[in-house]
Amino acid sequence: MHATLPMLASTDFPPIRRGAVTTLQVNLGYRCNQSCLHCHVNAGPTRTEAMDADTVRLVLDYVRASGAHTLDVTGGAPELNPHFRMLVAEARALGCRVIDRCNLTILSEPGHEDLAAFLAEHQVEVTASLPCYTEELVDRQRGEGVYARSIDGIRQLNALGYADPGSGLVLNLVYNPQGPTLPPPQEALEADYKRVLGETFGIRFNQLFTLANMPIQRFGSTLVSKGQFDGYMRLLRGSHRDENVEGVMCRSHVSVDWRGYVYDCDFNQMLGLPLALPGRPKARLADLLAHDPAGNPIAVADHCYGCTAGQGSSCGGALAD
Numbered sequence: 141m142h143a144t145l146p147m148l149a150s151t152d153f154p155p156i157r158r159g160a161v162t163t164l165q166v167n168l169g170y171r172c173n174q175s176c177l178h179c180h181v182n183a184g185p186t187r188t189e190a191m192d193a194d195t196v197r198l199v200l201d202y203v204r205a206s207g208a209h210t211l212d213v214t215g216g217a218p219e220l221n222p223h224f225r226m227l228v229a230e231a232r233a234l235g236c237r238v239i240d241r242c243n244l245t246i247l248s249e250p251g252h253e254d255l256a257a258f259l260a261e262h263q264v265e266v267t268a269s270l271p272c273y274t275e276e277l278v279d280r281q282r283g284e285g286v287y288a289r290s291i292d293g294i295r296q297l298n299a300l301g302y303a304d305p306g307s308g309l310v311l312n313l314v315y316n317p318q319g320p321t322l323p324p325p326q327e328a329l330e331a332d333y334k335r336v337l338g339e340t341f342g343i344r345f346n347q348l349f350t351l352a353n354m355p356i357q358r359f360g361s362t363l364v365s366k367g368q369f370d371g372y373m374r375l376l377r378g379s380h381r382d383e384n385v386e387g388v389m390c391r392s393h394v395s396v397d398w399r400g401y402v403y404d405c406d407f408n409q410m411l412g413l414p415l416a417l418p419g420r421p422k423a424r425l426a427d428l429l430a431h432d433p434a435g436n437p438i439a440v441a442d443h444c445y446g447c448t449a450g451q452g453s454s455c456g457g458a459l460a461d
Contacts, residue, residue, distance in 0.1 A: 244293030323350035349457030384452035
């Protein structure tokens with residue numbers, strides 16, 4: 141695996157500062173039932189890192205104390221963490237909006253057959269990766285048979301009311317480019333997804349989020365191996381739009397790793413660029429209970445251009461039309 145941080149650290153990305161924390165994005169661990177080529181976490185079946193019960197309880201303490209209204213749960217496959225259901229149920233009992241970053245195939249894994257029903261019962265918002273609407277491209281990026289299992293997962297969720305008007309059960313899909321290119325316009329691609337998936341399978345979803353691939357971890361290493369890293373960075377930098385800086389997610393998100401350390405975003409977490417507080421060059425979530433990070437400078441490097449290039453990219457999709 142090629143380390144990309146040394147190639148990203150020197151940057152002229154504009155300095156930015158934090159606003160109020162509205163979203164806590166929690167990585168419950170790097171174990172996953174898939175090993176996708178575009179994965180910026182380098183997750184897979186052999187990873188063993190997992191958040192323990194004490195850290196999960198600290199997450200809930202922070203939600204209670206901070207006023208953050210959204211808990212965004214990710215991994216790996218976050219559902220493989222043994223404390224996932226406790227975290228979700230208690231966060232929902234606190235009135236917190238909960239997003240599950242779901243890979244869809246986990247819904248058919250042995251031992252998780254009731255997972256879709258659990259998510260529906262607790263009105264968890266599902267944001268699910270489906271990097272194309274064709275079988276060939278999805279299986280090429282995510283593994284053989286993943287497309288068929290993903291369609292089955294969406295059908296499970298639809299049968300429970302997900303994406304039905306008035307149900308309150310939200311299902312969003314996520315698109316990633318196959319290689320070192322920017323995503324196409326989100327609105328037009330969403331229309332294509334809804335048409336093809338609806339006509340072919342009778343399935344439905346609420347929104348499509350288009351995300352740029354970040355030049356870090358597995359995807360970044362692949363770019364280096366293919367001699368495409370510098371070209372991709374030229375594309376990102378050359379497509380930067382100043383107006384997207386105002387909407388980047390790191391202004392309002394805090395990312396928490398499986399050990400409880402905090403970062404300005406999930407990508408910084410994967411690069412080991414911590415959120416720093418006065419006297420705490422590597423802060424933990426417990427530190428944020430005593431120190432509000434609002435106004436803090438955000439740690440930036442050249443990968444940040446991935447969030448501001450073209451229409452922009454965030455965990456909630458494009459930042460601009």
